[in-house]
Amino acid sequence: MALEPRITLVTLGVADVAASTAFYRKLGFRRSSASNDSVTFFHMNGTVLGLFGHEALAADAGLDAGPAPSFRGVSLAHNLGSRDEVDAAWTFAVECGAKPVKKPEEVFWGGYSGYFADPDGHLWELAHNPFAQLDENGHMTLPD
Structure with missing residues (x-):
């Protein structure tokens, strides 16, 4: 299976x-x-x-919780249709109390992204990826 x-x-x-x-x-x-x-x-x-x-x-999960590390080795991503949308979403998140981690900027892979953290330090990436389209539901589509 x-x-x-x-x-x-x-x-x-x-x-x-x-x-x-x-x-x-x-x-x-x-x-x-x-x-x-x-x-x-x-x-x-x-x-x-x-x-x-x-x-x-x-x-x-049957694990000892221990302290939460500053970096958990994972981020959650929210892809948007343009750089302007990334900037607006990042500013809005910070206004809502998110911790600014990395202001949106051009990134090495050819896109545009920034990061914020929620109150517990979980990372969220806001990104515009010109190489991956978003469908009508906002889902990222990738080539086969």
Whole structure:
């Protein structure tokens, strides 16, 4: 058996579910009624973003939580249709309380991107990739 290549849910371990929920709602994310005090789910146009306590998420995986590192080796990306859209989204995220990590700029691979971090340090990249088109739903399309 092979796994179908898809991601249905990304869960972020957070220090304070309520505070992180408020941050993502400021960004405009729509909270699901399936959420409760322990976990929040956001509709994400084909996937779901979950917020769960850092220690609870580690325990669910059978791991010791330990302190959250400053760099987790992963980023979440939101691709946009133009450089101007990247600039506007980055400014908006910072106005909503995101920590500015890297102001949008031209990058080595030929695109344009910047990074911000949520209240728990999870990295988000905002990017315009001129080599990958976005479909009508905002999904990135790649050549075969």
